[in-house]
Amino acid sequence: MISSKRFVALALFFPVFCLAVLAFYRSSIRLVGKEITLNITGYDPRDLLSGNYLIYTIDYQIPDLCSGNVSEEHPIFVCPEDRQSYMEPPSTCSLIIKGRCQSGRFIAGVERFYIPEEHAIHLEKLVLNKRGSVVLSVSRSGKAQVKELLIEGQSWHQFLKSQTSK
Amino acid sequence: MKNLNKLIREWQDRGLITSDQVHNILDYENKKPKASWFMYGIITLGVSVVGLGLVSLIAANWHQISDGVKLGGAFVLLSIISIMSYKTHGSGKLLIYDSLVLGLQAASLATIGLIAQIYHSGGRLEQAILFWSLICLPSVLTTNFMFSPFIWVGGLTGSLLFFLGDMVIKPPQFVPLLAPLISAIITLSAKRLGASDGFLKASHAWLLVSVMCGLLACEAFGARPLSDPTGLSNFSQVFYFLSILILVFIWSNKSYVPLQKSLLTALVIIYAFSSQLKVPALKGEILFATLTLLQLGLIGAFFASEKARRRFNFILILMGLRFFGLFIQALQGLALTGFGLILSGALLIALATIWQKHRSKISLWAERITQ
Numbered sequence: 001m002i003s004s005k006r007f008v009a010l011a012l013f014f015p016v017f018c019l020a021v022l023a024f025y026r027s028s029i030r031l032v033g034k035e036i037t038l039n040i041t042g043y044d045p046r047d048l049l050s051g052n053y054l055i056y057t058i059d060y061q062i063p064d065l066c067s068g069n070v071s072e073e074h075p076i077f078v079c080p081e082d083r084q085s086y087m088e089p090p091s092t093c094s095l096i097i098k099g100r101c102q103s104g105r106f107i108a109g110v111e112r113f114y115i116p117e118e119h120a121i122h123l124e125k126l127v128l129n130k131r132g133s134v135v136l137s138v139s140r141s142g143k144a145q146v147k148e149l150l151i152e153g154q155s156w157h158q159f160l161k162s163q164t165s166k
Numbered sequence: 167m168k169n170l171n172k173l174i175r176e177w178q179d180r181g182l183i184t185s186d187q188v189h190n191i192l193d194y195e196n197k198k199p200k201a202s203w204f205m206y207g208i209i210t211l212g213v214s215v216v217g218l219g220l221v222s223l224i225a226a227n228w229h230q231i232s233d234g235v236k237l238g239g240a241f242v243l244l245s246i247i248s249i250m251s252y253k254t255h256g257s258g259k260l261l262i263y264d265s266l267v268l269g270l271q272a273a274s275l276a277t278i279g280l281i282a283q284i285y286h287s288g289g290r291l292e293q294a295i296l297f298w299s300l301i302c303l304p305s306v307l308t309t310n311f312m313f314s315p316f317i318w319v320g321g322l323t324g325s326l327l328f329f330l331g332d333m334v335i336k337p338p339q340f341v342p343l344l345a346p347l348i349s350a351i352i353t354l355s356a357k358r359l360g361a362s363d364g365f366l367k368a369s370h371a372w373l374l375v376s377v378m379c380g381l382l383a384c385e386a387f388g389a390r391p392l393s394d395p396t397g398l399s400n401f402s403q404v405f406y407f408l409s410i411l412i413l414v415f416i417w418s419n420k421s422y423v424p425l426q427k428s429l430l431t432a433l434v435i436i437y438a439f440s441s442q443l444k445v446p447a448l449k450g451e452i453l454f455a456t457l458t459l460l461q462l463g464l465i466g467a468f469f470a471s472e473k474a475r476r477r478f479n480f481i482l483i484l485m486g487l488r489f490f491g492l493f494i495q496a497l498q499g500l501a502l503t504g505f506g507l508i509l510s511g512a513l514l515i516a517l518a519t520i521w522q523k524h525r526s527k528i529s530l531w532a533e534r535i536t537q
Contacts, residue, residue, distance in 0.1 A: 008255050011304030012248040012267075015274040016241065018301040019281070023237055026285040053286075109288035116229045146286040 029145040033137035034095050036080060037150065042128045052120065053112040054149070056127055057105060058134065060085075066101035075100055077142055078108075089142065098142030110136055110144045119160060126151050126159075170195060233284045240277045247273055251305075260310045264364075268314045271302050290332065295325035307361055315361075315368035323348055323372055330404065340401040342383040343441045347408040349376035354415035374477070378484075381461060384440045385454040402442065409438050426471050433464040455492040459485055470532030478529055486517045 040056040062083050070076070077086045079093035085106075089096055099108030113134065115123055126132055135148040151159040174191060177183045183191075228236075251266040275298050281287065282294065299322040306318045326348050331341040353369040361369075416422065416430045440457040466481035493513060 005256070007304070008308050009252055011308050012251050012270065014304050015270060015301040016244045016248055019244065019274065019277050020241065022278075023281050026281065026287070030285070107288070110286070112288055113286050114283045
């Protein structure tokens with residue numbers, strides 16, 4: 001058993017430190033990144049829900065994105081401004097989103113949103129009816145973070161409240 | 167107390183203790199503060215109910231709690247557990263320390279889930295558990311008993327296998343064949359790092375389970391045709407890399423004598439051979455069963471060389487069962503006839519009798535030949 005006091009102190013606080021760094025990193029992308037709002041659709045109409053997560057496809061409005069023989073190991077850079085995808089980060093684009101192609105879909109790690117169980121089915125229907133969009137915060141390196149789920153331009157929370165008050 | 171009185175009277179009657187000693191013992195015992203199990207039970211129940219109430223309250227209002235409060239609460243809890251663990255370390259309360267470290271592991275995993283929920287992070291479960299394994303490794307190395315490392319080793323092995331199945335190896339049904347190799351690397355690394363007895367016991371337990379799974383997988387996949395032969399090359403590369411790593415660990419380990427190193431090397435080579443082998447039909451099944459018996463024999467010999475009697479006996483039982491299975495496979499149709507059944511039953515009785523009468527001698531013999 002490793003019993004030096006210093007090692008024990010480091011060992012016990014190491015998980016706290018690592019998790020704090022992880023939370024800080026995710027927070028920093030959310031706070032400091034550039035915002036962009038993109039429309040979403042469901043990609044599997046049978047079941048958009050995975051546990052308490054709504055899973056969707058983001059519409060980058062890029063035709064043939066991830067079609068053809070695109071390697072799943074190579075990162076792809078999407079520029080929503082000029083509606084193009086690139087194999088290397090383009091210098092002319094002010095906002096790029098980094099991801100990979102998997103089974104014909106562009107995955108940037110922002111394709112799910114945690115939602116409360118009681119609103120899951122209602123929100124799923126709204127997304128299927130193409131009334132949903134997501135606000136992403138994107139860092140300079142192309143790492144994206146989901147900020148908010150919008151329904152008809154309103155945050156999902158506000159939208160559901162307004163529905164209830166009607 | 168009633169039992170103690172009874173025992174004391176019995177000892178006094180047999181002249182083992184004097185009446186003065188009886189008086190002193192009873193006096194001492196009566197002066198001790200008594201544990202009221204009824205009170206402890208009620209208090210424990212009360213604390214559990216309060217705890218459950220708190221959890222229910224939080225769960226019911228979860229979505230109204232802001233992300234900052236959720237995260238803050240999680241980190242406060244993690245810090246409290248870490249501080250309590252640190253204060254308990256070195257105080258001699260080993261069980262309490264290990265329980266707190268287990269609590270820290272559970273709270274860390276819950277916090278990873280909370281961060282994923284708050285930031286809507288993508289990623290797979292095995293990636294989260296791999297991350298959890300990495301951040302909890304230092305604290306697990308400081309534990310004394312087996313239960314905390316047992317969960318950690320299980321989590322690491324499972325997540326590595328799922329990760330390999332998802333990202334690297336296609337088709338993923340070959341992944342169980344890698345389980346013994348991954349477990350072996352964890353065990354050998356733990357030995358090299360000077361991990362506690364508890365950690366080593368946990369990794370040995372998982373290694374045994376993984377080896378059994380690996381041998382079963384060899385027999386299950388080996389005798390069937392491969393639908394996608396190209397998928398084998400990716401698997402082979404990972405397999406050989408892990409095997410070579412294991413051999414490096416074995417031969418650089420100073421605690422193993424040359425015979426033990428040879429036994430383990432032979433085991434790795436035969437396992438590599440049997441996991442890559444594709445032989446169809448019945449001949450294949452008998453060949454794989456024979457290879458399984460050979461590998462179990464090598465494992466048994468290694469345990470005998472370590473004087474690990476219990477594990478040696480366990481392997482011997484497994485060999486007996488597999489041999490019996492092989493016998494049934496070899497008989498084929500005859501097994502169903504009366505003659506076949508009589509033979510099988512007699513063999514079973516013979517094996518059990520030999521085992522019962524001579525297991526100590528068998529263990530001693532195995533230990534002697536591996537010296």
